[in-house]
Amino acid sequence: MRRLRAEQFGLKREVEYGTPQQNETVRQIVEAVRTEGDDALLRYTEQLDRTKLDAASLRVTEAEIQAAYAKVDDTFLTAIREAAVNIRVFHEKQLRQSWVDVQPDGTMLGQLLRPLRRVGVYVPGGKAAYPSSVLMNVIPAQVAGVPEIVMVTPPSTGGKEGIDPFILVAAAEAGVKEMYRVGGAQAVAALAYGTATIPPVDKICGPGNIYVALAKRAVFGAVDIDSIAGPSEIVVLADDTANPAYVAADLLSQAEHDEMSSAILVTTSVTLADAVSAEVERQLSLLPREEIARKSIERNGAVLMAETLDEALAVINRMAPEHLEIMTDEPMSLLGRIENAGAIFVGPYSSEPVGDYWAGPNHILPTNGTARFSSPVNVDDFVKKSSLIYYSKDALLASGDKIMTLARHEGLEAHARAIEIRLEQERG
Template structure:
């Protein structure tokens, strides 16, 4: 793993925005599904997933979901149920309440919180299946009170209509009632515009491949989306007290996701840097997904040497990583200085997979530096807010002239007169 001075590092991944060919392909798919509905949906499923379906087979039946339980082991079932309970408990603490504030002059101001009516969640199923993503998408929506949650996930490729049984069981455990075997850009378009089989939604959440990301960008505005998810990222901020075996293992936990995943160690310790570099190479040889992880490490991995931990914090805040682990002598003391990170893991035993699967916080996180301005998926993603204004006659008489002055300053005479006619009537009554 390359070791370089921090000031020489530049992580540039414009490919996340897609090549011109990828953008055009996504646009073509989205437009076709918008115009042709199920016909295009089935055509692209056959073309990309090599599965020929009819419209009647798009929706996964309850019997199929229940049958999946026979194909998962008891250990998985226990783990997924405990994880679901942790995720639900964490997100319950994020719930907001409507509020109203009554002023002495009779003015009533407030904010009304309502859940979205219908949400679509995308669960990947390409290079790997992610049952945990089912929980991370669905549970916050349930906690928010969304009445209709529809899930889409790709079917098995090569002529098999089935969906990974672990995903189906996770969906059942999360309480999903509406599930379709469709993936890719075509699934995003179906959720956004609707087809003869799939009703449109108000918002789409969940990560996917580059075509899913580009399709989400294309339909934004027709529906809301959570984010444009890029490849996974991890940064580890460590000093010479960190265990190089742990650091290397955590870097590789993200590198194995995708050839474009980014794994970065930021440290002021040259000894740790060299030890981690050697340990990464040793552990790579033992990984079943070595080829993917090695490409990731070679292309987007690095060990950044800094002059101090203070400089390391500056580097981290510029990177704004999806996942940040802090393995230093005074990890908790540094927490307040971290401005930009999707999820922060403190200490040697808070390994990134703890958050990916089990602890409770959401693992759908901002990537590609967007932690500078965005947040993990949370209950707020599944609600909307309405402002409430009730003005009494007394309040309008008291403040009407101020409103008129502002309206006329902006050249909006109709606005001014809407207030003026009320003042004239009430003052002359």
């Protein structure tokens, strides 16, 4: 692996906005579905997904879901069910209550928290059709109390006939009752604006290709969207106490995703750097996805040498990695100094796949340095707040004059008069 001084490490953060032609294609698709509804949806499904459907066959039937269960082995089913429980338990701990503050003068102020009414989850049909991601998108919405969660996914997965049965089973296990076989920008537009067959949603989540990402951008405002995911990243902070084979294996688990993934070791130890580099080479050669992982390591992998732990932490906070593993002598002692990271894996046994599949925290994490300001997918993403304001007559009489002072200063006389007319009538 290439080795750099930590302080010299330059960040490249490019936001993907698509080519003008891709944007124009998406604009046309979205506009057609918005104005023509099912007709356009079915036309693009035939044209782009090479599947001829009618409106009645868009929805996945209960019989198909049962048939999918028959194709899924028990080992998988047991594992995905236990993972779903773990994810549900972790997200239930995030649930918050509406609250109100009541004052002696009668004033009541608070926040009413409510789930979104209807959420759409996009599941891609290509190689990235991951059952685990279905759980990670659906369960937080379900825990938030969203009454209607709908899944859309292309009519066939990865070139095979029909939708991957494992995806259908994961969605059913997560609690999705409404699934449609549509994908691409046309599916996003249908979720945003609704068609005769697919009622519109309030928020669209889930990963997809560039057309899906651009369509989500285009409908944002009409509905909410989740963040647009960038390539996956891992940073491992390790010292002489770390097991180089574990560090290397975890770096490679990120590198195998795709060539754009990045896997970076930050260390103060030359001994560890040497050992990890050797292990990466050894383990790489044994991997089925060696070619992808090797390209990722060559292009985006690095060992960053820091003089001190302070310097190591500074470069990590600057990177704001999606995943951060800490394998040092006293890993918990460093938590308070990690400002920016999507998920922090502490100690030698908290390998990233523990979080990807199992432990319960969400695996959909802020990429591309956005952990500086955004968070893993969580229950709050599916809850909205309304402010509650109740003023008694006494409270208004006590504050009215000062409210009018502020309103009149801003030249908003009608605001002042809305108070004044009450003061006049109620003071008698």
